[in-house]
Amino acid sequence: MLFSIYGLISASFFMSMDAVDVAFTEAAVGAGVSPLLMLATLASVGRYQKKPTDPEIPKVALLLVIITGILLIIGTLDMPAFGAADAPAHQHVAPRYIKESPEEIGIPNMVTSVLASYRAYDTLGEVVVIFTAGIGVLSLLNFRRRRRNIHLIDDIIAIDEHKILRIVSKILIPPILIFGLYVQFHGDFGPGGGFQAGVIFAAAIILYVLFFGVKYAHQVVNQTFVRVFSAIGVLLYGSVGVVSLLNGKNFLDYHVLAENPTTAQHIGILVIELGVGITVACVMILIFFSFIENIEKVIQELRK
Amino acid sequence: MALIITTITLLVVIALALIRAFAGPTVFDRILAGNLIGTKVVLIIAVMGFLFGRPDFLDVALTYALINFISVIGVLRFVEITRRSREEDKS
């Protein structure tokens, strides 16, 4: 729980640093999804484990940490002052992004234009990393044949039936999904975009699983569908690049998509953000389902 | 002026709620403190949007309000699930 608070506070910190987009992401990820994954892990590995610790280790570690910290603080003395406009970080490509992107790309949110157009190749790499991590989780956790009947965890979910909560979440889930779509497609004009929208979407599904059980959730969100779509998102992203390659331009050069350069950029960014959103949402849902099914396995073994 | 006072109060409140979150003693106290901090952060983001003169960023506060609810409820559910699965283990 403290971890979740940590996420909340760091998001408000990013907000105060003018990093709205980052605050948005941290709000969705740091406060919502990552503590839940931590707790899901704790539910399957057991919460408390008394351990015989070597008393020397913390002392040595503390010494090491203090020395490293002092060295780093000495290192900061040469760093540019906080908020200085002439810091080296603001000298190279950033002024160009700030000056040119409203004309070149034609959308007000510079973060989105840098993310999806200037540095689209970077972002493709990030999306592939997310996809790979999803595959990794799947192959690690579904190591035995998948059990069709997931009932124990559903029984537990059914014992603590919160009627009020159920109804409230039933009312809330559709607006959350719509809000996710808004974030997805409003990312050009305000804070938002595929990464955030994907996480918000996944959060809605997680809320559903926690109240209606895995069995019903499997009926709502088809697992094969999610698996296929997590790949399709990456494919959509990559195929934009391939389209521009086939038309004789550089990889991920959007100018082939339409006559008017800004329209082309618009289309390119829209498609790419869609790909990102689909992949992120599907991978998050997949990861969460894997964790939940694993808790089921652990409970089954405890019963034996 | 009122905006600044509100922001400072909210910051103080978050700091105080952190004490409760650290002190516990039960897990529910911690979740309560987390919930409290969550709603305060929603408010602080909204107020800060006005303070900095960019109130069109209320989307972040809205996301926060949603995610905070999901996270509090989710943590609660996981606490319950963990407890139930261990309880039956003992019996």
Next chain:
Amino acid sequence: MELIVSIISGVCLLAGSFLVLSGVIGVIRFPDFYTRIHAAGVTETLAASLILIGLMLIAGWGIVLLKLILILLLVLFTSPTASHALGKAAWKSGLKPTNLKQRNEDRN
């Protein structure tokens, strides 16, 4: 007219901050979980609505107002639900309210 609106919004904001502060003092000072949830849950709704109404008054017409109303609705919707769920979960887990009378007698 504008002056009056801004004064009202300032009063709303200050009242909201006062309530928030009193709520958190309750959360820190009260002896057990159920009294704490009382302090937090009760003040939270009114304080949040007062602060958001204060912001609405200075926002003027437009999309910002709509978003503020959405946030307000959401807060009014979720925070009592979360408090209820917390209280119920704590009760089901076997957490009993502290009997203050008993405790004071024990101390004496």
Next chain:
Amino acid sequence: MILDLFNYWVVIALMMIGFFIVIARGNLVKKIIGLNIFQTSVFIFYISAGKVNGGTAPIVVEGAKLYSNPLPHVLILTAIVVGIATTALALSLVIRIKANYGSVEESVILKQDKL
């Protein structure tokens, strides 16, 4: 002014807390939490480096002249989501370790490996 550097010190403090947890705690889940704190300190470092005094958020608005640097925002935005994906991968590794070794304590696992 020496106080102008306080953002780096906050970053270093957080980073060292994360570092301490990673090396001093034997519990693998705690190690991952430490790694996460370390990661967040790096995020904060980047974002605070992107801040310009008097600047506003990098979304074009009429009347604003000075914007914060959008580049660190982009890097960190993706890094956060990638971070959660890799954290999930690490956690699932921990679950597998628990399933095979019966423990998430580093010392116990190492002892089993030696036998």
